[in-house]
Amino acid sequence: MESASITKVGHDLKLAEIVLGRRGIVLRNASFDTMIASYLLNPGRRDHTLETVAFEYLKERLTTATEAAGGDKEAKAHPLIEAAPSRIAPYLCQRADAILKLADLLPSLLDGQGLTPLFNDLEMPLVPVLAEIERNGVKIDADLLSEISKELDAKLVELTERIYRLAGEEFNIGSPKQLAEILFVKLGLPPIRKTKTGYSTDEEVLTQLAVRHELPAEILNSRQLMKLKSTYVDALPKLIHPETGRVHTQLNQTIAATGRLSSKDPNLQNIPIKGELGRRIRQAFIAEPGYQLLSADYNQIELRLLAHMSEDPVLIESFRTGEDVHTRTAIQLFGLPKQEISSEMRRVAKTVNFGIIYGISPFGLASNLGVSQTEAKRYIDRYFENYQGVQRFIDQMLETATQQGYVTTLFGRRRHIAELSSRNTQTRGLGERLAVNTPLQGTAADIIKKAMIDIHRWMQEAQVKSRMILQVHDELIFEVPESEIPLMKEKVKEKMEGVIQLKAPLTVDIGVAANWAEAH
DNA sequence: CACTAGTGCAA
DNA sequence: TATTGCACTAGTG
Numbered sequence: 390m391e392s393a394s395i396t397k398v399g400h401d402l403k404l405a406e407i408v409l410g411r412r413g414i415v416l417r418n419a420s421f422d423t424m425i426a427s428y429l430l431n432p433g434r435r436d437h438t439l440e441t442v443a444f445e446y447l448k449e450r451l452t453t454a455t456e457a458a459g460g461d462k463e464a465k466a467h468p469l470i471e472a473a474p475s476r477i478a479p480y481l482c483q484r485a486d487a488i489l490k491l492a493d494l495l496p497s498l499l500d501g502q503g504l505t506p507l508f509n510d511l512e513m514p515l516v517p518v519l520a521e522i523e524r525n526g527v528k529i530d531a532d533l534l535s536e537i538s539k540e541l542d543a544k545l546v547e548l549t550e551r552i553y554r555l556a557g558e559e560f561n562i563g564s565p566k567q568l569a570e571i572l573f574v575k576l577g578l579p580p581i582r583k584t585k586t587g588y589s590t591d592e593e594v595l596t597q598l599a600v601r602h603e604l605p606a607e608i609l610n611s612r613q614l615m616k617l618k619s620t621y622v623d624a625l626p627k628l629i630h631p632e633t634g635r636v637h638t639q640l641n642q643t644i645a646a647t648g649r650l651s652s653k654d655p656n657l658q659n660i661p662i663k664g665e666l667g668r669r670i671r672q673a674f675i676a677e678p679g680y681q682l683l684s685a686d687y688n689q690i691e692l693r694l695l696a697h698m699s700e701d702p703v704l705i706e707s708f709r710t711g712e713d714v715h716t717r718t719a720i721q722l723f724g725l726p727k728q729e730i731s732s733e734m735r736r737v738a739k740t741v742n743f744g745i746i747y748g749i750s751p752f753g754l755a756s757n758l759g760v761s762q763t764e765a766k767r768y769i770d771r772y773f774e775n776y777q778g779v780q781r782f783i784d785q786m787l788e789t790a791t792q793q794g795y796v797t798t799l800f801g802r803r804r805h806i807a808e809l810s811s812r813n814t815q816t817r818g819l820g821e822r823l824a825v826n827t828p829l830q831g832t833a834a835d836i837i838k839k840a841m842i843d844i845h846r847w848m849q850e851a852q853v854k855s856r857m858i859l860q861v862h863d864e865l866i867f868e869v870p871e872s873e874i875p876l877m878k879e880k881v882k883e884k885m886e887g888v889i890q891l892k893a894p895l896t897v898d899i900g901v902a903a904n905w906a907e908a909h
Numbered sequence: 910c911a912c913t914a915g916t917g918c919a920a
Numbered sequence: 921t922a923t924t925g926c927a928c929t930a931g932t933g
Contacts, residue, residue: 561929561930563928563929563930564929564930564931565914565915565916565929565930566915566930566931567930584914584915585914585915586914586915587915589915589916590915590916591915591916591917592916592917612916612917613917615928615929616916616917616918616928617918619927619928619929620917620918620926620927620928621918624927624928641925644924644925645924645925646924647923647924649920649924649925650925651924651925651926652925652926653925653926653927654926655926655927656918656919656925656926656927657919658918658919658920658925658926659917659918659919659920659925659926659927660918660919661918661919662918662919663918663919667918686920691920691923743922743923744922745922746922746923747922747923748922748923749922750921750922751921752921752922753921753922754922755921756921756922757922815921818921819921822922822923823923825923826922826923826924827923827924829923830920830923830924833920834924861919861920862919862920862924862925863920864920
């Protein structure tokens with residue numbers, strides 16, 4: 390937190406903190422307190438973020454103050470404003486003042502909802518851990534990315550020529566509008582689906598069209614290369630900090646409605662992994678000489694939480710014996726012994742398992758599996774016959790959510806679900822899926838946050854040279870000196886698995902390598 | 910420069 | 921008509 394130049398400066402609350410900090414005014418705790426408390430009190434409600442709360446408070450306060458001062462709209466008499474060193478500072482100081490006031494107000498609100506332990510023992514202790522991750526940054530192999538970029542350039546030139554030839558004219562391949570004109574008007578291909586503004590040209594549509602014409606297939610190839618090139622290969626080197634030679638993401642603690650973190654500038658939580666190209670991009674995330682990257686990820690954490698929270702005996706047993714949970718589901722779904730389960734059956738079972746976590750519907754599963762809705766419904770019915778505990782869990786979540794208006798995680802985090810009381814069928818359906826998904830995704834977020842705090846605390850006590858450098862929802866990544874690898878492997882695994890004792894125990898897989906692709 | 914739409918990357 | 925995010929390009933104002 391102390392080296393402000395590369396830590397959370399993107400956030401204007403943090404900027405206020407720096408401005409005021411130079412004047413010797415201690416604001417840090419109050420600003421984070423308030424931001425996080427507002428988040429815990431209003432998760433998922435974008436209209437009630439700290440922004441809104443602070444501005445509403447400010448408006449009122451300024452009106453009162455200016456009236457008392459005889460109507461001077463600038464409210465320049467405030468001591469914090471007078472201390473301000475720049476033009477932007479008055480605004481920030483006013484907000485800072487509102488934040489300080491709110492900080493007095495929020496503890497009793499938190500207490501009233503039983504959120505004090507989550508606040509004191511999880512979110513606040515996490516703040517310095519996140520600040521340190523941001524400050525540490527990640528080393529990028531800019532030379533490798535530059536090499537990949539040149540390769541992609543050459544491929545794209547070739548692809549583009551080919552596309553223009555197949556289309557019979559030149560056009561902007563990146564424009565869905567122009568592409569639709571070519572595909573559905575000029576070439577007369579059947580429009581599969583509409584968007585708000587025209588015909589859809591997304592991956593699913595182009596894949597269907599690919600059986601009738603060569604052009605859609607080449608568009609898909611081109612799209613993939615352009616996507617990865619512009620979003621990752623060319624963008625990441627630009628974000629390397631000139632002083633540290635590393636990229637320093639911002640981890641936002643108060644965005645996701647479920648309690649997850651989010652990452653931006655750059656977003657290091659959506660770095661490609663699939664396919665040859667994705668793999669090569671991950672190879673550009675490297676450790677310093679003498680160091681290795683250590684990746685530790687929770688194995689099937691959300692399904693394990695489903696097993697624990699539903700107390701479903703079949704699911705729990707599956708995890709306790711350490712068998713492959715998707716194969717187990719396939720055995721249940723198809724009523725066949727293990728040796729007769731094909732990889733196709735396992736794939737179906739895996740999709741069904743994911744579907745359960747997201748709050749399944751026959752329509753959704755059907756479109757995902759590419760089978761009829763009737764067929765999808767058979768899978769779902771069959772699933773619930775075999776996992777009756779899961780059925781009860783879902784019913785219970787829906788009942789609780791309807792009754793209370795919110796659901797909770799194992800750690801007591803709340804999410805209000807206004808969608809459930811909507812008269813709109815689709816909105817209500819969304820509410821039902823949120824009621825099932827949020828306790829699972831949110832508890833997983835709670836658990837890894839606790840692990841981060843515990844590991845960070847231990848790392849300080851043990852005075853290791855290893856550094857925590859990234860969190861990707863169910864994975865932690867460390868940069869570890871060669872000599873500390875055995876110790877870190879043991880301790881990280883122990884701390885992550887030891888966060889909470891579940892009926893389906895948490896297990897952590899660890900990999901070590903010179904780059905992120907090999908470590909994962 | 911701010912904004913939306915369409916698209917697609919991750920867990 | 922499957923959950924949570926962030927960010928790219930095109931296009932508009």
